[in-house]
Amino acid sequence: MTAHLTSAQLSEQHAAEGQIVLVVNAGSSSIKCSVYRVIDDPHAEAGARAIHGAGGQIEGIGVAPRVVAHMADGRLIVDEKFPVAQVADHDAAFRLLRLVLAVGLRDTPPAAIGHRVVHGGAHFTDAVLIDDKVIEELDALTPLAPLHQPHNLAAIRAVRVAAPELPQVACFDTAFHAGNDIMAQLFALPFHYYEEGIRRYGFHGLSYEYIAHHLHTVAPDIARGRVIVAHLGNGASLCAMKDGKSVETTMGLTALDGLPMGTRCGALDAGAVLWMMAHGMDYAAIEKVLYQESGLKGISGLSSDMRELLASDSKQAKLAVDFYTYRIAQEVGKLAVVLGGLDALVFTAGIGEHAAPVRAQVCERLAPVFGIALDTAANDAGKERVSASDSRVPVFAIPTDEEGMIALHTARLLREAHVHAQPDAGAGAAARLGQ
Template identity: 90%
Template sequence: MSTTPLSSTDHAHDEGHIVLVVNAGSSSIKCSVYRVVEDPHAEGGARAIFGAGGQIEGIGVAPRVVARMADGRLIVDEKFPVAQVSDHDAAFRLLRLVLAVGLRDTPPAAIGHRVVHGGAHFKDAVLIDDKVIEELDALTPLAPLHQPHNLAAIRAVRTAAPELPQVACFDTAFHAGNDIMAQLFALPYHYYEEGIRRYGFHGLSYEYIAHYLHSAEPDIARGRVVVAHLGNGASLCAMKDGKSVETTMGLTALDGLPMGTRSGAIDAGAVLWMMARGMGYDEIEKLLYQESGLKGLSGVSSDMRELLASDSERAKLAIDFYTYRIAQEVGKLAVGLGGLDALVMTGGIGEHAAPIRAQVCERLAPLFGTALDTTANDAGKERVSSRESRVPVFAIRTDEEGMIALHTARLLRGALAR
């Protein structure tokens, strides 16, 4: 983390705000402690310094807590009885106690949450109250894998620490300013007015990459960049001058690229065909969100590490289709940008899977002259393209939690100023 402009273990001259960042999933909660300090040299005038982080996984099944300080020192690695960590409320209370070591007896000034869907209303981070929770709950059908767990964590905090201000930071917000051409579906226009539009996701990750490039590669940051966030969820974003122009996800986090268990883009007629055969809403939702993507195609796993290690022909088919679709979408986004000045890969797969980066660049070479430096790519260097590559290619570690800390501290400063 110390190599990034937003997250560093360097000592700061001012006290800043301590922020606890929460990223909740269906059976896990990740928490990170950040100190946000003023920095006139950083974009936005502040930077987030990582202090400690941990997660509790297997909530209600096989709970395990792992937490570390910024320098890698282990705070705890322990399994707990299911009865002790049966739900998100209990998990948050336990994780907060564990991270008290990282907080060094200094309570957080606020808690920032990743919330996947902000809909048409929430275009920036917001302080959470009853009305906000009600509105976010109404968006659950648009993000069924994420929204309920994001809200469960918010409610858990309200129970465990009701005095703490909470801030919701949205994955959709980075794309809120996209041109209407990037938001429309070819449906009757009143549906757009009612909120049926392309929102895009992974915005906190893309925003971090935009900030990073601004500091590390300012010439590239001002240009036409496609960023690929490749993890269990996957999407691409076209950015010009650090702003989102177009993205591959749409109304929901189901659109675009094939993902770990999600289908990505399919013909809407396929869903009609399923319905005509008697499949109900719940069955179709489960198929598209939990049984498709890399898992469905391979029949092996949704985990790219397992697929790359597998000798299965279907695992190879799933990988090939995955990189084929990524390359296709890069080309589409380049059309929206009017060209391509750089390609960035991030997320768990983008940062760590050298063979995936190699396949994507090989597919893009005829169009964009992408050529990898094999040694740099295999070693996981930041710039993985060769000097001969017409378009530079990067593998950059993202920091969504750092962005959440910055947004939370900014909102907190504004509230205190009033």
């Protein structure tokens, strides 16, 4: 059951108390759940601010499961490793995490749940309230994001069963790039394929949107310029932005394209796939190679974890890191051509935020062309600005907050749709999420 409030009532309530939003971010190897309070802030780029409260994460699903969760005041709820058999897949991980996070929701029942959904296709270019039709349409996009879409939808369906009265909102990684020019979307295939939706969509949009908002706050002159953001995590891509808007990105139709990633191949001559088919490999076998056995893991023969590769003295591990930074620098050059120059470079996400040697290698490769100079001490310490004072192009390492962007979009959509859970509905839903 939901109650419909007038716009004036909802605005008054929102300004005074904020909206409590539970955010679920189900990735290819992890699930994050976070509680945010969204309050009005006329000084913020989005007109509102998302304040992080309790949060939890399960990482290493099916490999080395670990659960970490904190209360809003920083108190640790749990930090524990689990046997693989106990958290073998995303369904088991979500059940475990919602049990843990229910503790943090007891006194802060959510008004809604916002979900990261990787692929929105051509139809979903903004956040949307979830209903049966939306789920059906998103399910049809699963072949374009097989590592992510099923997990995103599994979390949505699990919440619908546990707390059907709670509004749910889907926020899309593709939406930030939806306004890109046709030149950035087109493949050189017969044009009817483009009309049927075979085009370059781009991903990691929620992360890029957060960085654009953050730069607007801390460096508005840079935010209005030509910025390339490197989202480097288990998945990796670059985005060229002008005036805070996406212009071009390295990922395409699927999250396989562009940079090499943890286990994904990145850009690949389609002839390699034809060769695999000609040598008897079927769809499932090829998909497994491209999505699960390639990238850093495939080249190194050791691991998809950048921390392990940087710590290793293996020649193959070094080759994997060198190729990774080579490709990043190469793509930065391409995007700078599209932008007509480069005013700032930003590193973000797990590797981008924490792997100082990767930032150093990329910037060393770019230095002869762009005049980039790192401040070694700042880079090693993980400061926000890691470039030297005489660097022609400033370089930043900024933590991203995809969940915060999801919370902002979810609260905005609730206000626009005049949807809000009844006062006792959120508390009951919070309890049932832990069942």
